[in-house]
Amino acid sequence: MSVVIVTGATGASGLATCAALLAAGHDVAAVGRDADRLAEVDAQVTGSAAGGARLTTHVADVTETDAMSTLVAQVKSAHGRVDGLAHLVGGWRGGKAFTDNSDDDWRFLSANLVESLRHLTLALHDDLVASPAGRVVVVSAAAAAKPTAGNANYATAKSAAEAWMLALADSFRRLQSGRKTDPTPQTAAAVIGVVSWIGDDPKASSPAQVASGIRAIFDGDAAELNGTRVTL
Numbered sequence: 001m002s003v004v005i006v007t008g009a010t011g012a013s014g015l016a017t018c019a020a021l022l023a024a025g026h027d028v029a030a031v032g033r034d035a036d037r038l039a040e041v042d043a044q045v046t047g048s049a050a051g052g053a054r055l056t057t058h059v060a061d062v063t064e065t066d067a068m069s070t071l072v073a074q075v076k077s078a079h080g081r082v083d084g085l086a087h088l089v090g091g092w093r094g095g096k097a098f099t100d101n102s103d104d105d106w107r108f109l110s111a112n113l114v115e116s117l118r119h120l121t122l123a124l125h126d127d128l129v130a131s132p133a134g135r136v137v138v139v140s141a142a143a144a145a146k147p148t149a150g151n152a153n154y155a156t157a158k159s160a161a162e163a164w165m166l167a168l169a170d171s172f173r174r175l176q177s178g179r180k181t182d183p184t185p186q187t188a189a190a191v192i193g194v195v196s197w198i199g200d201d202p203k204a205s206s207p208a209q210v211a212s213g214i215r216a217i218f219d220g221d222a223a224e225l226n227g228t229r230v231t232l
Contacts, residue, residue, distance in 0.1 A: 001025040001053065002133060002218055003079040005071075007062050007120065008088035010037040013139070016211035017086055018045045018055060024215050025051035029075040029082075031058045062089055062116040068123040082127045084135035086214050089116045094151040101153040109157040117161050121168055129175055133221075134188030137214050138165055139195055139232065162229070165190045169227030189226040191217050205232055 004021055008014040009030035018028050022045055032038045038057040046055055056078045060071045075082055091112045093105035117138060128134030140158050147155030169190040176188070193213055195205040213232030217225065 001027065001051065002083035002131075002135070003027040003029065003075070003081055004084040004086055004135070004218060005029045005031060005075055005082060005120075005124075006086045006088060007031045007116070008090060009041050009057075010034060011088060011090070012207040013090075013210045014088045015041055015044065016207040017088060017214050019048045020211040020215040021086070021218060022046070022049040022053045022055060024219055025053045026218060027053055027079050028055045029058055029079060030055055031060050031062065031071065033059065033061055035059050062120055063111040065115075065119050068119045071120075072123045072127070076127070081131065082124060083131040083133060084128070084218055085120060085124055085137070086218075087117055087120065087136070087138045089113070090139065092151075092154055094154050096150045098149040098152060100150055106153045106157075109153050110160070113157040114160045114164065117164055121164070125168070125171065128188050129172070132187065134172070135218055136165070136168060136188075136190045137193050137217050138162075138191075139193050139210065140229070141195060144194075162192055165192050166227055172226055187221065189217075191225045191227075192229045193217070193232040194229050195232045 004026050006014055006018050006028055009018055010032040018030050018041060021028050030038060030041050042055060042057055058071055058074055060067050089112050093108060138161055140162050143151055143155040144158035144162055172188040172190060195210055210232045
């Protein structure tokens with residue numbers, strides 16, 4: 001099974017995703033900023049592990065570029081390789097009016113939703129290409145396709161993250177097409193999981209639904225999903 005880095009592991013969706021992946025037999029490297037909260041994740045989800053799957057915890061701030069190479073090295077030292085990333089670092093800030101979109105909110109959202117994704121996928125790209133089943137899943141939101149005045153910052157950051165994922169998918173696609181004669185062709189996939197969050201839909205997806213959708217992407221042959229938006 002795969003070795004999957006789960007960022008934002010101490011959040012509700014991160015916790016549920018760690019549990020779901022462990023239950024499917026995947027090794028999980030849970031990443032968060034707070035060591036005490038990561039210890040709580042370990043205590044809550046380790047019992048769900050199946051087939052010898054194991055969880056390790058890693059304290060890191062994924063908005064810091066310099067921390068990413070260290071994080072990747074730590075995960076590879078603990079698990080031997082990296083096959084996937086479930087990037088669940090998030091956050092929402094906004095208001096009712098267009099002028100409520102403050103510079104402080106933009107700095108927070110761009111750092112957490114865009115910069116963290118850039119840093120990690122650049123650091124992991126070659127490992128994912130080398131994996132027989134590399135996967136990257138990022139959680140976007142319906143707001144990216146339907147921005148409103150008060151959530152302009154949030155929708156723009158989500159849209160930028162989606163654009164980055166599409167570029168990553170193009171890289172995987174180009175590498176795969178160049179290996180047509182390889183008996184074990186590259187099957188890396190960058191998948192944009194779309195959910196309804198705050199302000200998007202009163203029937204927002206639950207953490208359990210998000211985790212189930214992410215597990216399905218890591219369990220199956222998701223190469224055909226490369227570069228697509230799927231509903232979680």
